[in-house]
Amino acid sequence: MNRLWIAAVPLAALAWQAVSAGEEEEAADHALDVRQAMIDGINPATLALWDVGNNAMSEDGSFGLDPALMTEDGWTKIEEGAYQLGEESYRMASATRYVATGPNMVDGEIPEGVSTREEIQATIDADPEDFRALSQSMADMAAQIYDAAQARDAAKAGEMIFTLDTVCQSCHVKYWYPQQ
Secondary structure, three states, rough: OOHHHHHHHHHHHHHHHHHHHHHHHHHHOOOEEEHHHHHHHHHHHHHHHHHHHHHHHHHOOOOOOHHHHHOOOHHHHHHHHHHHHHHHHHHHHHHOEEEEEOOOOOOEHHHHHHHOOOHHHHHHHOOHHHHHHHHHHHHHHHHHHHHHHHOOHHHHHHHHHHHHHHHHHHHHHEEEEEOO
């Protein structure tokens, strides 16, 4: 009986390794849906960060958060939002292929000044490394926000949260709204 277990365990491990390798190969070939990544990961995380930032904004004219307005719940929301933003941004930065499935339609038409999905796809395809770099910039900023929240550094967290919009816009202006 012991010999059966001795043989079965390595065979099971080899079988799991083969299945896992197939899943990794399939995942590596899977194109990232940029619009869905924005809807499911980037947007909710960014909005959560801005919500805390806007509600705890310092009155002294700086971009920092007012420590007196920051609660443990607020710090936790920043940590969670930054973590989600970092994960999704890193996923976008490390994708090998991209699919543009947007933009939103208004009354069945693309709003004026917004690129079509074909234009978005062509722009990404023309320079996917730039898209990856912009995504990595977002992941790096999310890591800085997370670290500041962990340290309960209201000045640094606030500065990074309020600067987040510039990173968002640098991508949006290039890929979604180049006519503006």
